[in-house]
Amino acid sequence: xxxxxxxxxxxxxxxxxxxxxxxxxxxxxxxxxxxxxxxxxxxxxxxxxxxxxxxxxxxxxxxxxxxxxxxxxxxxxxxxxxxxxxxxxxxxxxxxxxxxxxxxxxxxxxxxxxxxxxxxxxxxxxxxxxxxxxxxxxxxxxxxxxxxxxxxxxxxxxxxxxxxxxxxxxxxxxxxxxxxxxxxxxxxxxxxxxxxxxxxxxxxxxxxxxxxxxxxxxxxxxxxxxxxxxxxxxxxxxxxxxxxxxxxxxxxxxxxxxxxxxxxxxxxxxxxxxxxxxxxxxxxxxxxxxxxxxxxxxxxxxxxxxxxxxxxxxxxxxxxxxxxxxxxxxxxxxxxxxxxxxxxxxxxxxxxxxxxxxxxxxxxxxxxxxxxxxxxxxxxxxxxxxxxxxxxxxxxxxxxxxxxxxxxxxxxxxxxxxxxxxxxxxxxxxxxxxxxxxxxxxxxxxxxxxxxxx
Amino acid sequence: xxxxxxxxxxxxxxxxxxxxxxxxxxxxxxxxxxxxxxxxxxxxxxxxxxxxxxxxxxxxxxxxxxxxxxxxxxxxxxxxxxxxxxxxxxxxxxxxxxxxxxxxxxxxxxxxxxxxxxxxxxxxxxxxxxxxxxxxxxxxxxxxxxxxxxxxxxxxxxxxxxxxxxxxxxxxxxxxxxxxxxxxxxxxxxxxxxxxxxxxxxxxxxxxxxxxxxxxxxxxxxxxxxxxxxxxxxxxxxxxxxxxxxxxxxxxxxxxxxxxxxxxxxxxxxxxxxxxxxxxxxxxxxxxxxxxxxxxxxxxxxxxxxxxxxxx
Numbered sequence: 001x002x003x004x005x006x007x008x009x010x011x012x013x014x015x016x017x018x019x020x021x022x023x024x025x026x027x028x029x030x031x032x033x034x035x036x037x038x039x040x041x042x043x044x045x046x047x048x049x050x051x052x053x054x055x056x057x058x059x060x061x062x063x064x065x066x067x068x069x070x071x072x073x074x075x076x077x078x079x080x081x082x083x084x085x086x087x088x089x090x091x092x093x094x095x096x097x098x099x100x101x102x103x104x105x106x107x108x109x110x111x112x113x114x115x116x117x118x119x120x121x122x123x124x125x126x127x128x129x130x131x132x133x134x135x136x137x138x139x140x141x142x143x144x145x146x147x148x149x150x151x152x153x154x155x156x157x158x159x160x161x162x163x164x165x166x167x168x169x170x171x172x173x174x175x176x177x178x179x180x181x182x183x184x185x186x187x188x189x190x191x192x193x194x195x196x197x198x199x200x201x202x203x204x205x206x207x208x209x210x211x212x213x214x215x216x217x218x219x220x221x222x223x224x225x226x227x228x229x230x231x232x233x234x235x236x237x238x239x240x241x242x243x244x245x246x247x248x249x250x251x252x253x254x255x256x257x258x259x260x261x262x263x264x265x266x267x268x269x270x271x272x273x274x275x276x277x278x279x280x281x282x283x284x285x286x287x288x289x290x291x292x293x294x295x296x297x298x299x300x301x302x303x304x305x306x307x308x309x310x311x312x313x314x315x316x317x318x319x320x321x322x323x324x325x326x327x328x329x330x331x332x333x334x335x336x337x338x339x340x341x342x343x344x345x346x347x348x349x350x351x352x353x354x355x356x357x358x359x360x361x362x363x364x365x366x367x368x369x370x371x372x373x374x375x376x377x378x379x380x381x382x383x384x385x386x387x388x389x390x391x392x393x394x395x396x397x398x399x400x401x402x403x404x405x406x407x408x409x410x411x412x413x414x415x416x417x418x419x420x421x422x423x424x425x426x427x428x429x430x431x432x433x434x435x436x437x438x439x440x441x442x443x444x445x446x447x448x449x450x451x452x453x454x
Numbered sequence: 455x456x457x458x459x460x461x462x463x464x465x466x467x468x469x470x471x472x473x474x475x476x477x478x479x480x481x482x483x484x485x486x487x488x489x490x491x492x493x494x495x496x497x498x499x500x501x502x503x504x505x506x507x508x509x510x511x512x513x514x515x516x517x518x519x520x521x522x523x524x525x526x527x528x529x530x531x532x533x534x535x536x537x538x539x540x541x542x543x544x545x546x547x548x549x550x551x552x553x554x555x556x557x558x559x560x561x562x563x564x565x566x567x568x569x570x571x572x573x574x575x576x577x578x579x580x581x582x583x584x585x586x587x588x589x590x591x592x593x594x595x596x597x598x599x600x601x602x603x604x605x606x607x608x609x610x611x612x613x614x615x616x617x618x619x620x621x622x623x624x625x626x627x628x629x630x631x632x633x634x635x636x637x638x639x640x641x642x643x644x645x646x647x648x649x650x651x652x653x654x655x656x657x658x659x660x661x662x663x664x665x666x667x668x669x670x671x672x673x674x675x676x677x678x679x680x681x682x683x684x685x686x687x688x689x690x691x692x693x694x695x696x697x698x699x700x701x702x703x704x705x706x707x708x709x710x711x712x713x714x715x716x717x718x719x720x721x722x723x724x725x726x727x728x729x730x731x732x733x734x735x736x737x738x739x740x741x742x743x744x745x746x747x748x749x750x751x752x753x754x755x756x757x758x759x760x761x762x763x764x765x766x
Contacts, residue, residue, distance in 0.1 A: 089729065092729075093728040093729065096728060096729075096731050097727075097728065099731075100731070100733050118731075121515050121516070122515070122731065208710075208711050209710040209711060233516060234516040234517070265708070265709065265710050265711055268707065268708045268709070268710070269596075269597070269600060269602075269603065269708060270600055270601060270602045270603075270708075273602050273603075274602070408515055408516075409515060409730065411729050411730060412729075412730050415714070415715050415725075415729070418710060418711065418714075419714050422623075422711035422712075425711075426623055426711075448514070449514040449515040449516055449517075450514035450515065450516035450517025450518075451515070451516045452516075
């Protein structure tokens with residue numbers, strides 16, 4: 001009896017976990033079957049040259065197939081075999097399990113910059129400097145390169161970024177006579193004005209599960225939560241409750257208290273609906289935000305979206321921030337790291353590939369030949385009534401971004417941040433207390449994990 | 455059992471080499487059992503052993519892996535997050551199990567006395583939620599609870615009231631209880647109903663001749679006679695509740711604030727293993743949960759050994 005019970009516990013948990021993992025896609029637009037790992041599996045795409053070395057790639061970019069086809073048609077010796085192993089955490093869970101198991105990881109994997117050090121600390125990624133990655137450093141912005149670099153090692157090739165801007169509903173702003181805010185002070189005034197004018201919605205949302213979004217807001221006021229260098233992987237500095245973070249948190253807690261912003265959970269069904277039905281007049285978003293919005297159903301047909309720079313704390317010294325953005329890394333399980341590195345470097349290394357990425361998948365390039373081209377600056381976006389949003393907003397945001405250091409246990413840090421912010425908006429904790437508690441929890445965790453915390 | 459084995463034994467005893475025959479029979483027996491044993495060992499014993507082996511080590515991000523023996527277990531049983539999760543599922547069990555079994559028993563008793571076509575249809579309808587996969591059921595309720603898509607907002611507006619926020623931290627407990635009760639009551643009802651149908655109808659007749667009312671028949675005759683089925687249903691419910699996982703995981707996508715990553719012990723083990731890469735400690739948590747489930751079921755079976763028929 002006992003063995004059956006315990007086994008049932010484990011089996012039920014595993015079976016159910018798989019189901020839950022399948023059903024938890026946040027953006028849910030890519031319904032392709034997820035791969036199970038292992039290099040002998042079928043590819044989603046067609047292989048053009050059967051005799052060439054095959055490189056297994058996990059990635060979840062929208063409209064990625066034409067990019068893969070383009071690579072395979074232009075390369076005789078190396079072919080990409082692509083699988084969508086799930087988005088974000090779904091993919092990371094599979095990769096993490098493959099690392100633990102010692103097999104089953106792909107050769108090349110799409111990783112967001114924020115989780116790179118979580119995997120380098122487990123020796124899961126290959127240092128690409130051996131494979132000539134430094135030759136292409138000049139093709140990327142400084143901030144983008146610093147995100148993939150740790151010490152002298154480079155663990156990934158940047159692909160797309162998430163420089164942040166402010167998307168707003170011009171029709172709502174016009175209807176209630178709201179000025180487009182340039183500073184956070186203006187932003188609070190606008191939030192109050194909108195409410196006083198009797199608008200049914202609010203100015204914006206403060207999602208407690210915003211994770212990278214909340215962190216980016218803190219960073220804008222100078223918060224540097226982590227100092228970590230994988231050259232000294234056992235040392236870390238943690239200061240998630242520094243003054244910058246506390247100021248920003250107090251600012252939002254005040255808006256929440258006064259009922260001027262919503263506190264819906266990001267990426268949940270209600271949030272998605274409210275994004276497009278006018279319940280929020282502003283969506284503080286990354287450059288991939290317009291693509292996300294356009295993919296949501298039930299948008300108001302007469303909604304007029306515009307893009308503006310993200311509000312600043314000090315207009316004289318603007319600080320640009322980043323939310324998301326992904327890279328290609330080569331895993332330490334790759335059979336042929338050289339071929340894998342070639343794929344990581346070259347798959348998004350042509351103008352043709354980037355035009356697909358920009359036009360079909362709404363990616364924001366970090367590859368300077370296209371980022372700095374007239375083509376990209378002049379691009380008119382029908383979603384914004386033809387506004388040249390890159391020229392107006394995102395190019396400057398991308399240029400001003402200087403990089404960011406994440407912790408080697410970022411997923412845990414985010415989960416704890418979510419819990420603390422939730423306790424704050426529920427009125428259980430003050431904004432300072434929430435961050436102080438977060439600091440204590442993370443220091444404790446880092447100590448338990450064997451780090452020397454400075 | 456007695457009647458079938460004794461002639462066989464008698465025959466074996468009359469043979470010339472009783473020992474060899476018995477041994478040969480044993481060998482044939484093992485042959486029949488071996489396919490099951492093979493699967494049992496490969497898919498249950500080995501993974502369990504491996505999980506236990508893993509739970510004896512500690513691997514940290516910065517300091518690597520080391521053998522720590524029972525340290526993980528000491529850590530688990532003093533870990534406030536794990537204990538809080540256990541307390542939470544314990545509370546769930548206290549509320550949810552009586553509710554589910556109560557509804558199931560009531561429905562079964564009512565259906566048992568009805569002999570109309572309507573009873574067949576009702577039986578099917580009450581059972582229907584169980585036929586819906588748990589994940590789908592939870593997703594569906596998630597939408598029903600939603601303040602924007604759900605019907606509650608509209609219904610409450612008719613009476614000029616504001617709908618409760620089913621997915622808020624305060625109400626999530628009740629919302630989860632509702633989903634599980636909705637899903638499982640029908641299943642328990644079918645088990646109880648089947649047990650009721652196997653009771654000889656002449657007993658009721660005798661009771662009625664003795665002047666028993668319908669309620670008396672139900673409570674004094676029917677319920678005691680199906681007590682072994684009731685115990686079985688209860689043990690299912692206890693194990694299921696302590697392992698609570700799917701519904702909160704699905705609702706977590708809609709209400710990540712109200713349901714944290716370690717809401718139940720099973721979710722905690724899952725998060726540890728697949729999100730925080732702490733496979734060793736996750737094995738410990740899973741094993742500790744298994745131990746507690748075993749102890750809980752054992753205690754329950756011990757106290758209900760008369761009713762369950764385990765001990766005459």
